Amino acid sequence: MKKIDNLIKKKNKSKIVCLTAYSKNIAEILDKYCDIVLVGDSLGSVLYNYKSTKEVTLQTMINHSKSVRLGINKSLMVFDMPYNTYRNPNEALKNAKIVLKETKCDAVKLEGGKKIIPIVKTLVKNKIPVMGHIGILPQTDKKFKFKGKKTHERNRILNDAEYLESAGIFSIVLECIETKLSKKITQKLSIPTIGIGSSVNCDGQVLVIDDLLGLSGTKLRFVKKYVNLKKIIERSVKRYKSEVVNKKFPKAKHSF
Protein backbone atom coordinates (compact mmCIF):
# COMPACT_ATOMS: atom_id res chain seq x y z
CA MET A 1 0.00 0.00 0.00
CA LYS A 2 2.43 2.57 -1.26
CA LYS A 3 -0.17 5.32 -1.60
CA ILE A 4 -1.12 4.99 2.06
CA ASP A 5 2.50 4.92 3.26
CA ASN A 6 3.18 8.06 1.26
CA LEU A 7 0.14 9.75 2.74
CA ILE A 8 1.19 8.94 6.30
CA LYS A 9 4.69 10.26 5.56
CA LYS A 10 3.17 13.65 4.76
CA LYS A 11 2.27 14.19 8.42
CA ASN A 12 4.27 17.08 9.87
CA LYS A 13 5.81 17.72 6.44
CA SER A 14 3.14 19.04 4.10
CA LYS A 15 -0.61 19.49 4.24
CA ILE A 16 -2.88 16.81 2.80
CA VAL A 17 -5.46 17.86 0.23
CA CYS A 18 -8.74 16.01 0.03
CA LEU A 19 -12.03 16.66 -1.76
CA THR A 20 -15.14 14.65 -2.49
CA ALA A 21 -16.06 13.50 -6.00
CA TYR A 22 -19.11 11.66 -7.25
CA SER A 23 -18.31 11.27 -10.95
CA LYS A 24 -15.50 10.83 -13.49
CA ASN A 25 -15.17 14.31 -14.99
CA ILE A 26 -14.73 16.01 -11.63
CA ALA A 27 -12.51 13.19 -10.32
CA GLU A 28 -10.19 13.67 -13.30
CA ILE A 29 -9.57 17.30 -12.29
CA LEU A 30 -9.24 16.54 -8.58
CA ASP A 31 -6.76 13.75 -9.25
CA LYS A 32 -4.22 16.34 -10.41
CA TYR A 33 -4.32 18.28 -7.14
CA CYS A 34 -5.60 16.01 -4.37
CA ASP A 35 -3.88 13.41 -2.23
CA ILE A 36 -7.24 11.85 -1.40
CA VAL A 37 -10.46 11.76 -3.41
CA LEU A 38 -13.36 10.74 -1.21
CA VAL A 39 -16.56 9.33 -2.64
CA GLY A 40 -18.57 10.69 0.27
CA ASP A 41 -22.06 9.63 1.24
CA SER A 42 -22.67 13.40 1.26
CA LEU A 43 -23.84 12.63 -2.29
CA GLY A 44 -27.16 11.80 -0.63
CA SER A 45 -27.87 15.45 0.12
CA VAL A 46 -25.74 16.95 -2.66
CA LEU A 47 -27.15 14.94 -5.58
CA TYR A 48 -30.32 13.26 -4.35
CA ASN A 49 -31.82 15.83 -1.96
CA TYR A 50 -32.04 13.23 0.81
CA LYS A 51 -32.73 14.67 4.27
CA SER A 52 -29.98 12.51 5.73
CA THR A 53 -27.16 10.26 4.60
CA LYS A 54 -29.09 7.35 6.16
CA GLU A 55 -30.94 6.95 2.86
CA VAL A 56 -27.80 6.37 0.79
CA THR A 57 -27.46 2.74 -0.32
CA LEU A 58 -24.37 0.66 -0.93
CA GLN A 59 -25.34 0.23 -4.59
CA THR A 60 -25.64 4.00 -5.16
CA MET A 61 -22.19 4.49 -3.61
CA ILE A 62 -20.77 1.71 -5.77
CA ASN A 63 -22.23 3.21 -8.96
CA HIS A 64 -20.77 6.66 -8.29
CA SER A 65 -17.44 5.16 -7.20
CA LYS A 66 -17.12 3.21 -10.45
CA SER A 67 -17.47 6.50 -12.29
CA VAL A 68 -14.97 8.27 -10.01
CA ARG A 69 -12.48 5.42 -10.43
CA LEU A 70 -12.36 6.17 -14.17
CA GLY A 71 -11.03 9.66 -13.41
CA ILE A 72 -8.37 8.65 -10.89
CA ASN A 73 -4.78 7.82 -11.59
CA LYS A 74 -2.58 8.89 -8.73
CA SER A 75 -4.62 9.97 -5.73
CA LEU A 76 -5.92 7.72 -2.98
CA MET A 77 -9.57 6.86 -3.57
CA VAL A 78 -11.61 6.41 -0.40
CA PHE A 79 -15.11 4.91 -0.36
CA ASP A 80 -17.47 6.15 2.35
CA MET A 81 -19.31 3.10 3.74
CA PRO A 82 -22.97 4.15 4.00
CA TYR A 83 -25.27 3.82 7.00
CA ASN A 84 -26.25 0.29 8.05
CA THR A 85 -23.60 -1.40 5.95
CA TYR A 86 -21.12 -1.98 8.82
CA ARG A 87 -23.27 -2.76 11.87
CA ASN A 88 -21.02 -5.65 12.93
CA PRO A 89 -17.64 -7.06 11.84
CA ASN A 90 -19.14 -9.71 9.54
CA GLU A 91 -21.45 -7.31 7.75
CA ALA A 92 -18.65 -4.76 7.40
CA LEU A 93 -16.22 -7.32 6.00
CA LYS A 94 -18.73 -8.75 3.55
CA ASN A 95 -19.70 -5.30 2.25
CA ALA A 96 -16.17 -3.89 2.20
CA LYS A 97 -15.01 -6.86 0.11
CA ILE A 98 -17.82 -6.20 -2.40
CA VAL A 99 -16.89 -2.51 -2.48
CA LEU A 100 -13.19 -3.15 -3.10
CA LYS A 101 -13.90 -5.72 -5.80
CA GLU A 102 -16.49 -3.60 -7.63
CA THR A 103 -14.96 -0.14 -7.34
CA LYS A 104 -11.22 -0.83 -7.03
CA CYS A 105 -11.07 1.88 -4.36
CA ASP A 106 -7.99 2.05 -2.14
CA ALA A 107 -9.69 2.31 1.24
CA VAL A 108 -13.01 2.64 3.04
CA LYS A 109 -14.14 5.25 5.57
CA LEU A 110 -16.29 4.46 8.61
CA GLU A 111 -17.99 6.87 11.02
CA GLY A 112 -17.71 6.30 14.76
CA GLY A 113 -15.49 5.92 17.81
CA LYS A 114 -14.91 3.21 20.40
CA LYS A 115 -18.07 1.32 19.37
CA ILE A 116 -16.69 0.49 15.92
CA ILE A 117 -13.27 -0.74 17.10
CA PRO A 118 -14.05 -4.48 16.56
CA ILE A 119 -15.24 -3.61 13.05
CA VAL A 120 -12.11 -1.61 12.23
CA LYS A 121 -9.89 -4.38 13.60
CA THR A 122 -11.63 -7.00 11.45
CA LEU A 123 -11.22 -4.95 8.28
CA VAL A 124 -7.60 -4.10 9.01
CA LYS A 125 -6.84 -7.77 9.81
CA ASN A 126 -8.23 -8.57 6.36
CA LYS A 127 -5.91 -6.00 4.76
CA ILE A 128 -8.67 -3.47 4.06
CA PRO A 129 -7.34 0.04 4.76
CA VAL A 130 -9.70 2.05 6.95
CA MET A 131 -10.06 5.79 7.39
CA GLY A 132 -11.84 6.91 10.56
CA HIS A 133 -14.34 9.74 11.01
CA ILE A 134 -15.13 11.39 14.37
CA GLY A 135 -16.68 14.65 15.57
CA ILE A 136 -20.00 15.25 13.88
CA LEU A 137 -21.21 11.90 12.56
CA PRO A 138 -23.79 12.71 9.87
CA GLN A 139 -25.01 9.10 9.68
CA THR A 140 -26.10 8.93 13.34
CA ASP A 141 -26.03 12.36 15.02
CA LYS A 142 -29.40 13.98 15.62
CA LYS A 143 -28.01 17.51 15.91
CA PHE A 144 -25.14 18.80 13.79
CA LYS A 145 -23.44 20.92 16.47
CA PHE A 146 -19.67 21.41 16.66
CA LYS A 147 -17.94 19.01 19.07
CA GLY A 148 -15.60 19.57 21.97
CA LYS A 149 -17.35 22.22 24.04
CA LYS A 150 -17.66 20.17 27.22
CA THR A 151 -14.81 18.40 29.03
CA HIS A 152 -16.42 14.95 28.99
CA GLU A 153 -17.06 15.27 25.26
CA ARG A 154 -13.47 16.40 24.61
CA ASN A 155 -12.10 13.43 26.56
CA ARG A 156 -14.37 11.00 24.74
CA ILE A 157 -13.39 12.32 21.32
CA LEU A 158 -9.67 12.23 22.13
CA ASN A 159 -10.04 8.66 23.47
CA ASP A 160 -11.97 7.64 20.35
CA ALA A 161 -9.18 8.99 18.14
CA GLU A 162 -6.54 7.07 20.10
CA TYR A 163 -8.57 3.84 20.12
CA LEU A 164 -9.09 4.09 16.38
CA GLU A 165 -5.40 4.65 15.75
CA SER A 166 -4.56 1.59 17.87
CA ALA A 167 -7.13 -0.42 15.90
CA GLY A 168 -5.16 0.32 12.74
CA ILE A 169 -6.79 3.18 10.83
CA PHE A 170 -4.38 5.02 8.49
CA SER A 171 -5.99 8.47 8.73
CA ILE A 172 -8.99 10.14 10.34
CA VAL A 173 -11.55 12.79 9.39
CA LEU A 174 -12.27 15.31 12.16
CA GLU A 175 -15.64 16.90 11.44
CA CYS A 176 -16.46 20.16 13.21
CA ILE A 177 -14.19 19.63 16.20
CA GLU A 178 -13.23 22.65 18.31
CA THR A 179 -9.89 24.24 17.35
CA LYS A 180 -7.76 23.38 20.42
CA LEU A 181 -9.08 19.83 20.53
CA SER A 182 -8.36 19.21 16.85
CA LYS A 183 -4.82 20.48 17.52
CA LYS A 184 -4.42 18.13 20.46
CA ILE A 185 -5.71 15.12 18.49
CA THR A 186 -3.43 15.99 15.57
CA GLN A 187 -0.42 16.23 17.90
CA LYS A 188 -1.23 13.00 19.75
CA LEU A 189 -1.82 10.80 16.72
CA SER A 190 0.93 9.60 14.43
CA ILE A 191 -1.51 9.20 11.53
CA PRO A 192 -2.82 12.22 9.57
CA THR A 193 -5.96 14.05 10.63
CA ILE A 194 -8.14 15.49 7.86
CA GLY A 195 -10.31 18.36 9.02
CA ILE A 196 -13.64 19.68 7.89
CA GLY A 197 -14.71 22.60 10.05
CA SER A 198 -11.92 21.63 12.47
CA SER A 199 -9.41 24.46 11.92
CA VAL A 200 -6.05 24.76 10.22
CA ASN A 201 -4.46 22.60 12.94
CA CYS A 202 -5.31 19.36 11.13
CA ASP A 203 -2.80 17.62 8.87
CA GLY A 204 -5.10 18.10 5.90
CA GLN A 205 -8.44 19.48 4.81
CA VAL A 206 -11.50 18.09 3.05
CA LEU A 207 -14.52 19.85 1.56
CA VAL A 208 -17.53 18.71 -0.40
CA ILE A 209 -16.73 19.56 -4.02
CA ASP A 210 -20.16 21.01 -4.86
CA ASP A 211 -19.83 23.41 -1.91
CA LEU A 212 -16.40 24.64 -3.02
CA LEU A 213 -17.63 25.12 -6.60
CA GLY A 214 -20.76 27.00 -5.57
CA LEU A 215 -23.12 24.39 -6.95
CA SER A 216 -24.83 23.46 -3.71
CA GLY A 217 -25.92 26.79 -2.27
CA THR A 218 -24.73 25.81 1.22
CA LYS A 219 -24.12 28.51 3.82
CA LEU A 220 -22.20 26.43 6.35
CA ARG A 221 -19.59 28.40 8.33
CA PHE A 222 -16.72 26.04 7.51
CA VAL A 223 -17.30 26.08 3.74
CA LYS A 224 -15.40 28.41 1.44
CA LYS A 225 -16.97 28.91 -1.96
CA TYR A 226 -14.10 29.34 -4.46
CA VAL A 227 -16.28 30.01 -7.50
CA ASN A 228 -19.95 30.45 -8.32
CA LEU A 229 -20.22 27.71 -10.91
CA LYS A 230 -23.99 27.80 -10.75
CA LYS A 231 -23.94 31.31 -12.21
CA ILE A 232 -21.36 30.38 -14.85
CA ILE A 233 -23.35 27.32 -15.95
CA GLU A 234 -26.56 29.32 -16.00
CA ARG A 235 -24.98 31.97 -18.24
CA SER A 236 -23.81 29.31 -20.70
CA VAL A 237 -27.17 27.54 -20.79
CA LYS A 238 -28.93 30.87 -21.31
CA ARG A 239 -26.62 31.68 -24.24
CA TYR A 240 -27.19 28.23 -25.72
CA LYS A 241 -30.95 28.68 -25.46
CA SER A 242 -30.79 32.05 -27.13
CA GLU A 243 -28.62 30.70 -29.98
CA VAL A 244 -30.92 27.71 -30.55
CA VAL A 245 -34.05 29.86 -30.52
CA ASN A 246 -32.44 32.43 -32.85
CA LYS A 247 -30.98 29.77 -35.17
CA LYS A 248 -27.40 30.84 -34.41
CA PHE A 249 -26.47 27.35 -33.33
CA PRO A 250 -25.56 25.04 -34.95
CA LYS A 251 -23.54 26.76 -37.67
CA ALA A 252 -22.25 25.09 -40.83
CA LYS A 253 -19.03 24.14 -39.00
CA HIS A 254 -21.08 22.12 -36.51
CA SER A 255 -22.99 20.32 -39.27
CA PHE A 256 -22.22 17.59 -41.82
Ligand code: KIV
Ligand atom coordinates in the same frame (compact mmCIF):
# COMPACT_ATOMS: atom_id res chain seq x y z
O1 KIV B 1 -19.60 12.28 3.05
C1 KIV B 1 -18.69 13.13 3.00
O2 KIV B 1 -18.54 13.88 2.03
C2 KIV B 1 -17.77 13.19 4.13
C3 KIV B 1 -16.80 14.32 4.17
C4 KIV B 1 -17.46 15.61 4.29
C5 KIV B 1 -15.76 14.13 5.18
O3 KIV B 1 -17.81 12.36 4.97
